[in-house]
Amino acid sequence: GFVLMDNEYIDAWERHFPRLLFFFALDRPVVPRSDICRAFWPELNAEQAVNVFHVTKRRLHKALDIDVLVHEDGYYRVNPVLSIYYDVMEFVKALMAGRDEENPDRVDAWQKAIDLYRGPFLQGHDDAWIQERRIDFRAGYIEALTFMSQVWEDRGRPEQSLALFQKALLEDYQNEYFLREVMRLFTLLGRRSEAAGHYQQLLNHLRKVKLQP
Numbered sequence: 001g002f003v004l005m006d007n008e009y010i011d012a013w014e015r016h017f018p019r020l021l022f023f024f025a026l027d028r029p030v031v032p033r034s035d036i037c038r039a040f041w042p043e044l045n046a047e048q049a050v051n052v053f054h055v056t057k058r059r060l061h062k063a064l065d066i067d068v069l070v071h072e073d074g075y076y077r078v079n080p081v082l083s084i085y086y087d088v089m090e091f092v093k094a095l096m097a098g099r100d101e102e103n104p105d106r107v108d109a110w111q112k113a114i115d116l117y118r119g120p121f122l123q124g125h126d127d128a129w130i131q132e133r134r135i136d137f138r139a140g141y142i143e144a145l146t147f148m149s150q151v152w153e154d155r156g157r158p159e160q161s162l163a164l165f166q167k168a169l170l171e172d173y174q175n176e177y178f179l180r181e182v183m184r185l186f187t188l189l190g191r192r193s194e195a196a197g198h199y200q201q202l203l204n205h206l207r208k209v210k211l212q213p
Helices: 017-026 033-040 046-064 087-099 106-116 128-154 158-171 176-188 192-208
Strands: 069-072 075-078
Touching: 017 033, 017 046, 017 075, 033 046, 046 069, 087 106, 087 128, 106 128, 128 158, 158 176, 176 192
Parallel strands: none
Antiparallel strands: 069 075
16 A cells, blocks of 8 residues: 655655554544554553554654644544545445445446455555455455446456456455356357366366365
């Protein structure tokens, strides 16, 4: 994850904690300090964690040259004076709009979610709160791919449908539905040898992980 401020790339974070603290706060309307300390420094006692939190918060404010986190009624939140575009939030909004069966523009919403997804959330970090969000966002991306693949096939464009199922397999290779759909679409397109080759690749993969098709 990266941050731009006034179109300038921010890199003066003084280690990764201030940057991750910013993303943690962006993900929540308000958050108590205790939740922050448990998420970032569970191995420290309460006093130590609070001290490290305040150091990290100062570094965050220094990196962006503004008081990013404000404290109100026992909770912290991102300073409301900041005008923020957060692609993760736009991704979530697109997913919600796509899931709304009453939304006449849900196809556009699903496509927007696909376009916004750039890979695993905060790749390179494995904190519990990051992994939880990563799993949720990945599932949403796969959901969007699945929906749009059906849209393309219904529109008589099986090539586009196949491409989306192949993207879904990159996220979840052992998903039997995706595997079958890829082979079915290869066959539908007259590409039977590729369907057979895809099945052989699956067999080879399953042998490595000691599973049966």
